[in-house]
Amino acid sequence: MNKLLVPVLCVLAAIGFVVSIYLVFFYTPLDFTIDHDSGRLVGTSLFFNETIMYFHVAHAFVLFTAVFIGGIASALYLWKRKPVWDDIAAATIDISVAFGAVVLATGSIWAKAAWDVWWQWEPRLTMSLLLWLILVGYVLVRKFAGPTADRVAAGMAIFGMVGVPFIYTMVGQDSHPGSGANGVAFTLKGPMVVTFWVSVATFMVWFAALVITRVQSTRLEREVRELRERALDLGVIE
């Protein structure tokens, strides 16, 4: 069962990826209305280039799930000092860097089409960027801080969780399409709903497969390190 879990998840994600691409481009109609006075196309809040939205928002969902798990795991690690929490935190945050990069990149592409700029210092974008910087910092600390990296990284995750919401209240006007319970994602209509949730499910499954693999490899890394230290202590190896 355990050996099959990751391959099964990977296969599911691969199928979901192909299906969601098909749904995005061939099944879901573009979201626009025709203005009767001018006879021109008028976009809704998504400015009718929302095809990228299905991947952008799905990745953002995964990003926030990953950060949430990573933050909780970091706090639990500092509290209980059980290595398993550290493994989970390291794995989720490691992977959330990649998902965050996709969120920022797809968002930039969308913004160029909708706002005609690649980037705008607007609350949600600034917050996502700051979050991503903290995640990258976390990975750097884990890589380069040596034996005490786990504590520094856990502290960074917890302080980051408290710090990120601050920036949301600080910069500019919110011009990002709505999110949350009344936002775009939960008020989609017709075929868009199916496409959207298929794509979210695909990337959640893919994320689960990645996290499980990463947790396993982190645990193995730690076990090898501990064995090596014990062997050094016993004088078995030089």
Added chain:
Amino acid sequence: MLRHALRIAWKDLRIEVRSKEIFMTMAFFGALLVVIYSFAFPNDAAAIRGSVPGMLWVSLAFTGTIALGRAFDRERENDTMRALLLAPVPRLAVFVGKAIAMAALILGVAVVVVPLLALWMNAPLFAFPLELVVSIAAGAFGIAIIGSVFAATLLKARSRDVLLPVVLYPILLPLFVAGTKCTAGLVAEHPNLEAAHYWMSFLGIYDAAFLVLSLWVFESLVIE
């Protein structure tokens, strides 16, 4: 506890007063930063008004992190951090004492750098001295609180000198944004005191939130 904290802060400050190492090097470094700014930025009056808040807070960030790293290096050199943590005082007193000493040190450097900025850049920084001092003090405390936690945690880490800013700046970013906006309100052609007061209270809330968080996690972060 506060008595112990003040004693630890006093110990750190006395070392500094005797050697003056951090204060003198950081003040000189800050002065050099101002010289670099004066060539790196356009220096007509309007442009200065726009860019001086950034110069001020970037200087605080740079000098603050280097000072923090050096101050905690002193505890590492003789492994005295372990002695401090083993001392029969609450561990939180160690943290509070360190944070107070660090804030004093950062403020000491600011006392040199801010007048230099006003003088050499010809910037109207002292139009509202009280607001300026309060906002810089709030900023210095924020840097000192978060900085003390991470400088202490990074004490045994490899390459801690490069990692300290990597860890600190993302977390301190809201503080720098608020500080810059506060100073911008003070030096603008038509000063906006309302905005400055808003950002000052923001700095206060930010400091308070991270003080509480630091008190919670300091012990579990520094204990081996």
